Amino acid sequence: MRANLIAGEWVEGAATVADVNPSDLSDVVEEFAVADEAQVDAAIEAATAAAPGWAATSPAERFAVLERVGLELETRATELGEQLSREEGKPKGEGVGEVLRASQLFKFFAGEALRVPGEHLRSVRPGVDVDIVREPLGVVGVITPWNFPIAIPAWKIAPALAYGCTVVFKPAEMVPASAWSLVEICARAGLPDGVLNLVIGPGRVVGERMLNDPRVRGVSFTGSQATGARVAQALAARFAKAQLEMGGKNPLVVLDDADLEIAVDCAAQGAFFQTGQRCTASSRLIASAGIHDRFVEELVERMRSLRVGHALADDTDVGPVVSADQLEQDLDYLTVGRGEGAELVHGGARLERETEGYFLEPALFVGTSNEMRVNREEIFGPIATVIRATDPDEALVLANDTEFGLSAGVCTTSLAHAARFRDGLQAGIVTVNLPTAGVDFHVPFGGTKASSSGSREQGRYAVEFFTTVKTAYVRP
Numbered sequence: 349m350r351a352n353l354i355a356g357e358w359v360e361g362a363a364t365v366a367d368v369n370p371s372d373l374s375d376v377v378e379e380f381a382v383a384d385e386a387q388v389d390a391a392i393e394a395a396t397a398a399a400p401g402w403a404a405t406s407p408a409e410r411f412a413v414l415e416r417v418g419l420e421l422e423t424r425a426t427e428l429g430e431q432l433s434r435e436e437g438k439p440k441g442e443g444v445g446e447v448l449r450a451s452q453l454f455k456f457f458a459g460e461a462l463r464v465p466g467e468h469l470r471s472v473r474p475g476v477d478v479d480i481v482r483e484p485l486g487v488v489g490v491i492t493p494w495n496f497p498i499a500i501p502a503w504k505i506a507p508a509l510a511y512g513c514t515v516v517f518k519p520a521e522m523v524p525a526s527a528w529s530l531v532e533i534c535a536r537a538g539l540p541d542g543v544l545n546l547v548i549g550p551g552r553v554v555g556e557r558m559l560n561d562p563r564v565r566g567v568s569f570t571g572s573q574a575t576g577a578r579v580a581q582a583l584a585a586r587f588a589k590a591q592l593e594m595g596g597k598n599p600l601v602v603l604d605d606a607d608l609e610i611a612v613d614c615a616a617q618g619a620f621f622q623t624g625q626r627c628t629a630s631s632r633l634i635a636s637a638g639i640h641d642r643f644v645e646e647l648v649e650r651m652r653s654l655r656v657g658h659a660l661a662d663d664t665d666v667g668p669v670v671s672a673d674q675l676e677q678d679l680d681y682l683t684v685g686r687g688e689g690a691e692l693v694h695g696g697a698r699l700e701r702e703t704e705g706y707f708l709e710p711a712l713f714v715g716t717s718n719e720m721r722v723n724r725e726e727i728f729g730p731i732a733t734v735i736r737a738t739d740p741d742e743a744l745v746l747a748n749d750t751e752f753g754l755s756a757g758v759c760t761t762s763l764a765h766a767a768r769f770r771d772g773l774q775a776g777i778v779t780v781n782l783p784t785a786g787v788d789f790h791v792p793f794g795g796t797k798a799s800s801s802g803s804r805e806q807g808r809y810a811v812e813f814f815t816t817v818k819t820a821y822v823r824p
């Protein structure tokens with residue numbers, strides 16, 4: 349049983365939660381302590397007590413801690429990547445890749461700790477100087493989802509620590525092993541007690557407690573729209589900051605002049621890799637009339653070659669769906685799509701493998717309209733749709749006709765179309781001849797419309813959320 353970390357102590361809970369392998373339901377990765385409300389309060393208390401000390405550390409101290417975390421993550425990438433694949437179900441290569449990404453995030457923010465931006469100006473009043481400095485926000489809550497069990501915690505916790513905040517971290521209770529390992533590494537890397545606290549437990553208990561505590565000055569959240577709305581409401585009511593990353597219904601537009609091989613690669617990768625369980629997944633494929641049939645044919649061909657299986661098997665391209673609930677949701681959407689008149693041209697079957705797991709064959713609907721629920725709602729599974737567009741103009745309108753705005757892509761060999769879609773797509777992330785998913789660690793990440801709220805995550809833009817601005821007028 350692995351415990352929670354509160355004020356530098358590993359503490360057990362009244363209950364435990366089992367971390368089960370979705371590739372093999374007989375395999376329990378580990379049992380974890382579940383925090384109760386009193387323990388959440390204790391974690392917030394510890395983070396509050398540690399805040400002034402951590403805010404006063406030198407940039408060099410923060411750099412050193414974060415760099416040590418980054419280095420250990422890199423050294424242990426294979427072991428931790430396999431643990432991640434075991435608990436979440438993404439293939440081993442992607443699990444290891446995600447741990448390396450977490451390592452890079454810590455190293456990047458180690459550097460950022462050294463160059464926290466500020467400004468110095470002369471006042472409009474003679475003899476007065478103005479200093480504009482960024483100060484740590486204080487105690488922040490970090491609430492994360494199950495689909496990136498180590499990268500999302502890393503891209504929130506690393507900047508929080510770099511900019512001098514203390515943290516109460518609540519990972520998704522379905523995938524606590526990666527979160528626990530990350531916290532354990534951070535604790536050994538030299539963080540003072542209370543700077544980073546781990547409270548595993550259900551959102552409606554542990555999460556809610558954090559939302560409502562006035563000592564928590566901001567919450568960085570990634571998850572569903574419904575929970576995001578709840579986080580926003582609770583924090584707005586007490587004038588605290590919220591940084592929300594929620595869903596997507598990301599279009600990938602394939603124009604007549606696209607390189608077909610690139611377009612099929614982008615679609616297969618963006619829609620089905622990581623079992624489609626990415627908020628940046630290419631779930632709406634919009635193909636213009638001249639390429640539509642060839643694109644569908646080639647994509648189905650590619651889908652036939654995708655091997656669905658145990659996340660730790662060497663030849664697996666697509667792992668299982670994460671949980672029974674998620675699988676049920678995916679199967680429901682397959683029924684909904686058929687009911688709306690979409691044609692399922694490939695996949696959608698539950699697959700049997702040697703071990704009992706949530707295996708689902710990647711599925712493709714064609715003949716869909718943008719009004720269908722399968723094109724409006726985030727499915728979060730290995731299910732994509734194709735919408736036929738008459739021309740680039742209509743493709744752009746269809747791409748933007750969604751409440752979401754996280755990521756959007758276009759495949760084209762025309763510079764003019766590329767520029768037009770880059771400017772015209774309403775999304776925080778735009779890709780040209782690349783999948784809508786798969787982003788760099790050193791540049792901002794986030795969306796528009798109902799996908800995101802608050803300032804951007806990652807890159808230098810992360811400073812905005814984790815700091816407040818002080819304007820100092822000084823007459824020497």
Ligand code: ADP
Nearest residue numbers: 492493519520550551552555556570571572575
């Ligand atoms: P997902 O569909 O990815 O599971 P959720 O929004 O349900 O999305 O969960 C994302 C994170 O938010 C998880 O860590 C979950 O426990 C947490 N959470 C769920 N409900 C609440 C809530 N009422 N308050 C705070 N956090 C919550």
